[in-house]
Amino acid sequence: MSYxxxxxxxxxxxxxxxxxxxxxxxxxxxxxxxxxxxxIVMAAIGPEVTPYPQTYKYPRYIKxxxxxxxxxxxxxxxxxxxxxxxxxxxxxxxxxxxxIAFTAGIITTLIGISVGMIAGFVGGRLDAVLMGITDILMTxxxxxxxxVLATIIRTSSPxxxxxxxxxxxxxxxxxxxxxxxLALKHxxxxxxxxxxxxxxxxxxxxxxxxxxxxxxxxxxxxxxIGAIYGSVGLYFLGILPFTAFNWGIMLNMxxxxxxxxxxxxxxxxxxxxxxxxxxxxxxxxLFSYAVDELFNPRIRTEIS
Amino acid sequence: xxxxxxRLIIAFLTIYFAMTxxxxxxxxxxxxxxxxxxxxxxxxxxxxxxxxxxxxxxxxPFVPNGSLLQQYVSYMAKFFRGDxxxxxxxxxxxxxxxxxxxxxxxxxxxxxxxxxxxxxLGTLIGMAMAYKHGSRLxxxxxxxxxxxxxxxxxxxxxxxxxxxxxxxxxxxxxGRYDYQALEALHQGHVLQFIANVLWHATLPILAWxxxxxxxxxxxxxxxxxxxxxxxxxxxxxxxxxxxxxIITRYVGRNAILPLFTxxxxxxxxxxGGSIIIEYIFSYQGIGLILYQAIExxxxxxxxxxxxxxxxxxxxxxxxxxxxYGFLDPRVRRGAQTV
Numbered sequence: 001m002s003y004x005x006x007x008x009x010x011x012x013x014x015x016x017x018x019x020x021x022x023x024x025x026x027x028x029x030x031x032x033x034x035x036x037x038x039x040i041v042m043a044a045i046g047p048e049v050t051p052y053p054q055t056y057k058y059p060r061y062i063k064x065x066x067x068x069x070x071x072x073x074x075x076x077x078x079x080x081x082x083x084x085x086x087x088x089x090x091x092x093x094x095x096x097x098x099x100i101a102f103t104a105g106i107i108t109t110l111i112g113i114s115v116g117m118i119a120g121f122v123g124g125r126l127d128a129v130l131m132g133i134t135d136i137l138m139t140x141x142x143x144x145x146x147x148v149l150a151t152i153i154r155t156s157s158p159x160x161x162x163x164x165x166x167x168x169x170x171x172x173x174x175x176x177x178x179x180x181x182l183a184l185k186h187x188x189x190x191x192x193x194x195x196x197x198x199x200x201x202x203x204x205x206x207x208x209x210x211x212x213x214x215x216x217x218x219x220x221x222x223x224x225i226g227a228i229y230g231s232v233g234l235y236f237l238g239i240l241p242f243t244a245f246n247w248g249i250m251l252n253m254x255x256x257x258x259x260x261x262x263x264x265x266x267x268x269x270x271x272x273x274x275x276x277x278x279x280x281x282x283x284x285x286l287f288s289y290a291v292d293e294l295f296n297p298r299i300r301t302e303i304s
Numbered sequence: 305x306x307x308x309x310x311r312l313i314i315a316f317l318t319i320y321f322a323m324t325x326x327x328x329x330x331x332x333x334x335x336x337x338x339x340x341x342x343x344x345x346x347x348x349x350x351x352x353x354x355x356x357x358x359x360x361x362x363x364x365p366f367v368p369n370g371s372l373l374q375q376y377v378s379y380m381a382k383f384f385r386g387d388x389x390x391x392x393x394x395x396x397x398x399x400x401x402x403x404x405x406x407x408x409x410x411x412x413x414x415x416x417x418x419x420x421x422x423x424x425l426g427t428l429i430g431m432a433m434a435y436k437h438g439s440r441l442x443x444x445x446x447x448x449x450x451x452x453x454x455x456x457x458x459x460x461x462x463x464x465x466x467x468x469x470x471x472x473x474x475x476x477x478x479g480r481y482d483y484q485a486l487e488a489l490h491q492g493h494v495l496q497f498i499a500n501v502l503w504h505a506t507l508p509i510l511a512w513x514x515x516x517x518x519x520x521x522x523x524x525x526x527x528x529x530x531x532x533x534x535x536x537x538x539x540x541x542x543x544x545x546x547x548x549x550i551i552t553r554y555v556g557r558n559a560i561l562p563l564f565t566x567x568x569x570x571x572x573x574x575x576g577g578s579i580i581i582e583y584i585f586s587y588q589g590i591g592l593i594l595y596q597a598i599e600x601x602x603x604x605x606x607x608x609x610x611x612x613x614x615x616x617x618x619x620x621x622x623x624x625x626x627x628y629g630f631l632d633p634r635v636r637r638g639a640q641t642v
Contacts, residue, residue, distance in 0.1 A: 028447070132317075132318075132321075135314075135318050136318055136321045136322045136325065137322075137325075138617075139318055139319070139322045139572075139614050139617045139618055139621075140322050140325065140326060140610070140614060141572075141573070141575065141576025141577075141610065141613045141614070141617070142573075142576055142577075143576055143577055143579050143580065144576055144579060144594055144598070144609075144610060144613070145326075145329070147579070147595070147598050148329055148330060148333060148598060148606075149329065151333050151334065151598065152329070152332050152333050152334065154334070225454050229456040232456070233456065233458055233580055236458060236580070237579075237580065237583060237595070251458075251462075255462060255584075261462055261465060261466040261470065262466070262470045263470070267466065270462065270466070274459050274462065274463070277456070277459065278455065278459065281455070282451060282454075284454075285450055285451065285454050
């Protein structure tokens with residue numbers, strides 16, 4: 001019992017208290033963390049507490065009431081071409097955007113790590129084949145390939161879209177992981193572990209991985225940002241079916257259907273999804289400034 | 305020399321397999337060009353679907369049939385002889401090579417200008433940041449460029465279009481040139497036409513420059529900082545070599561080398577990314593052509609555009625590798641001994 005408690009305390013210390021202190025120390029990362037947390041809260045509970053954004057419910061193109069004096073929360077971001085409340089649409093769209101982004105980020109990172117690790121470790125013919133595949137996929141233009149794939153798969157499931165977006169997003173990470181593994185393979189501590197006859201998993205997860213963690217985490221964040229860009233872009237071009245709410249669909253409606261970017265009277269319709277996307281990317285980017293410190297053992301011990 | 309042959313063979317194989325992969329993916333797309341063309345006729349001439357289908361078949365008799373393997377072999381065989389087939393949707397029957405040849409110069413104009421401007425300015429700013437690193441200016445620019453780098457091109461493009469195209473009206477909102485400018489060209493006013501073309505290209509170029517300059521500046525900053533820490537810079541200073549010469553000859557040259565490969569790769573990648581920019585500005589380049597081809601299931605045009613971009617990317621990477629050898633004496637000597 002007490003042993004279990006002890007473990008739990010160590011876990012909380014390692015995963016909550018130390019990272020929390022590091023983030024609190026780094027102002028940029030703190031701002032980023034708060035922004036990302038805000039988006040996650042919005043996606044998790046937003047659609048439960050915000051009314052469903054119904055079209056033709058309000059007059060078209062009401063100006064944002066947040067900008068009026070006195071500001072009010074009636075239509076904080078105004079209404080759109082179809083008479084729906086824009087804030088509601090942003091909240092309902094956040095869930096699919098975040099699911100797509102994090103699914104794609106996780107899958108991209110996992111494939112990148114596995115391919116890079118295997119190629120670097122095993123070497124020889126397998127390495128040549130894996131890197132050949134990586135090069136071929138890298139060569140095919142990404143956005144056009146995604147458009148073609150989207151017409152084949154025709155899905156509106158955010159998980160499948162996330163999976164699709166990782167089709168060739170992992171190639172850069174795989175190459176960098178491979179060269180990092182090649183460099184680490186001949187360091188003294190890895191050779192010592194091999195000489196001791198330690199199993200493969202120990203060498204990979206205990207000796208090599210800790211050295212790459214901050215690099216991997218930064219790449220995960222950038223893969224997530226890339227997936228937001230890619231998925232919203234596909235919706236913007238009108239390639240994916242418009243079934244759920246998504247900021248990309250709002251962009252498409254505002255740009256291609258309503259032409260909201262053409263006049264100051266309607267500009268708030270297109271600025272809302274743009275602001276939502278840029279804000280999320282900014283939050284993730286600022287948070288990435290703390291990643292290096294989060295995985296740096298020297299800073300970790302200094303803090304605890 | 306053997307190293308170069310090996311590299312050439314790898315480049316060729318990469319092109320071949322990427323083309324094959326693209327071929328399979330495109331053939332897996334639902335719908336076929338005849339159906340797409342028939343639907344277009346239904347909308348255009350208000351005819352029944354059966355009539356439209358028959359008309360589409362008679363207008364486009366060259367749509368491939370036979371098994372997938374037969375189609376693949378015949379496409380590949382023709383491709384390497386320079387025959388890319390004919391377009392089905394965009395002016396039916398026009399050779400793909402002609403459509404692409406008409407579109408490519410425009411994309412090259414935008415992409416190359418943007419790349420040169422963003423690379424030139426970005427590396428200069430990056431070097432200045434490295435010299436002043438740790439200062440307030442440096443950390444401010446660091447955040448600013450990180451934000452710019454993570455902004456998607458389409459957002460910057462929409463904002464530019466809205467402000468400078470629609471609100472201020474300084475730049476045209478669509479197209480490659482005005483009709484009047486083309487008439488002026490026919491009357492011999494070449495300069496007027498060029499000015500009009502540049503005027504139309506400004507916003508697309510600006511959208512690329514804004515989203516790419518940050519990456520170059522940050523890359524150059526990092527690379528310059530590591531070069532500044534090298535011993536040979538210290539020796540050069542001790543030998544009393546003028547500062548200006550150290551900056552250009554010693555620091556600049558060595559710091560720019562690692563960026564060189566990504567510069568060459570960018571050319572091809574920007575071709576692929578031009579879909580979204582050209583869509584927003586209705587700029588009839590290879591990106592917009594590719595987008596329309598995908599929408600209309602225009603197989604030959606799609607394959608042609610894809611394969612062209614693939615070849616551009618591979619040749620860019622190949623040239624980067626070969627030129628790197630000439631630029632970096634260490635690689636040059638290493639390559640000769642291998």
